Amino acid sequence: MSGSESGGAVDERLRRWRLVLGGDADGTGYGLTGDDARIDQALAALYRPESQAPRGSRRGNGPRGAGLGASAPSVARWLGDIREHFPAGVVQILQQDAIERLDLTRLLLEPEMLAAVEPDVHLVGTLLTLGKLMPEATKEAARAVVRTVVEDLERRVAQHTTSLIQGALDRSTRINRPRPHDIDWPATIRANLRHYQPEQHTIVPERLVGYGRRRHGVHKDVILCIDQSGSMAASVVYASVFGAVLASMRSLRTSLVVFDTSVVDLTDRLSDPVDVLFGTRLGGGTDINRALAYCQSLITRPADTVLILVSDLYEGGVRDEMLRRAASIRAAGTSLITLLALSDEGAPAYDHRTAAALSTLGAPAFACTPDLFPEVMAAAIQGRPLPRPEP
Incomplete structure (x- = not known):
């Protein structure tokens, strides 16, 4: 290797370390220019410690400061910068971090901000938590963001879900x-x-x-019972999309129920998952017992019914009564499955004691990714062991 090649490799390592470490050139002896400098500024605005925040910048309430200022225009410019320099997946992570670290939620109430953000599942969850706080001028922009995400999810999951489940229905008859x-x-x-x-x-x-003769009729009943407490935002989005896909299959009779301390049946909105999502009210308490009581009233063919409870199981109602009700549902022959989360985030925080109690009743409880959900449904319809995520 020539001296110039060796020097180039060293410079590249120093450049990467400088971008990783942030701050100034004192630590690495390497200064940044051009696009590298703009990338560094965009990351520093979000992640620079408060002691290093630029003068005149607005500081966040947490342990880290912010270099984005307090106005929608400065945040919109920052969003434009990260979209220019990073791929979409990284942009979504940076965007979510900005919302959480810098308390930018209120800026999402402004239509121009919604036009600048990268739509994703987490953003939809944030918008849904704003609920009634959203002014009329923003609602259409928010609905457009939600529809973009929902349509993308439907394209990703619809064909695989319907083919797997239809195959399971055929085999089960x-x-x-x-x-x-x-x-x-x-x-x-x-x-x-x-x-x-x-x-x-x-x-x-x-x-x-x-x-058998039932091949061309309604073969199975599916009830999706979704916890709409604030921690379940991503799960609500995915469950609504899957609910719409399942409802499009004539061999299934699909119901969708959401709950906090009250219960709302959104089955009549399943033709449009965007309507389902805007019918939810993220952020309330949790009464699983009441939700299961309502779902139990919908069950007319227990042996041909699959009840999917999507919840972290932090019960705010009467836990013992909830477990007795779950036992009653299982004893009648209904397949009861608890998904502690339906999202890409992996294992969530959940009530381990209640999850173990449900599993003992024959109602398995585990976190499920959207990619695994069609396989879980197909297995439940056939009555075979459920696939589980890798530990």
Whole structure:
């Protein structure tokens, strides 16, 4: 390696360390120019400690300061800078950090701010928590942001969800003594390959595989019961989208219920998940017992019903009564599953004692990613063991 090549590699390492460490050039001896300087300024505005915050900048209430100022224009300029220099996934992380660290929630009530942000699930959750605080001038802009995120999620999950669940529905109706017009010939051939007769060049089937008569009707009832307390914002967004996808399948009868200390049935809005989301009220208390009581009243075919409770299980109602109700639902034959979160964030904070009690009742409780949810639903419909996220 030549001296110039070696020097270039050292400079590149110093440049990267300088961007990682922030501050000035004293620590690395490396100064930044051009785009690097602008990237450094954008990150410093969000992450620079209070002792290093630029003069004249507005300081946050927490341990770190802010270099974004207090106005929507300065924040909009900063959002433009990070979108120019970082990929969309990183922009969403920086944006969420800015909302949390610098208390920018109130600025989201301004239409020009909503036009500048990168739409994502966390932003939708933040907008939904604002609820009635949102002025009329902002509501349309907020609705457009929510619709952008919802439509993107639907494109990502709809085809995979419907194909997996429809396959599960078909397999769950298979019988071994079908009528001739109900025979599933591909499945019958696969089931009888060992009976192939080489001399006759044919298969002599030992058993036929086919479908029962319920194949073309409503086969399963699905009830989504969603905790709308503030910590469940991302789960509410994903559950609403999946609820709309499930409701589009004629083989399922899908209900969607949201709750805090009261219960609201949003089934009639399932044709548009944006309407579902604006029908929620994030941030209230939690009465799981009351929600399960309502869902229990919807169950008319227990053995053909899957009840999905999406909650962190921090019960504000009567916990013992809630567990007794869950036991009653399970005893009747309904499949009851608790998703501690339906999001990409991994294991959430949840009530471990209640989760363990539900699992003992035969109602498994675990966190679920959106990618895993279709497989969980398909397994529940077939009555086979549920897939679990990797530990």
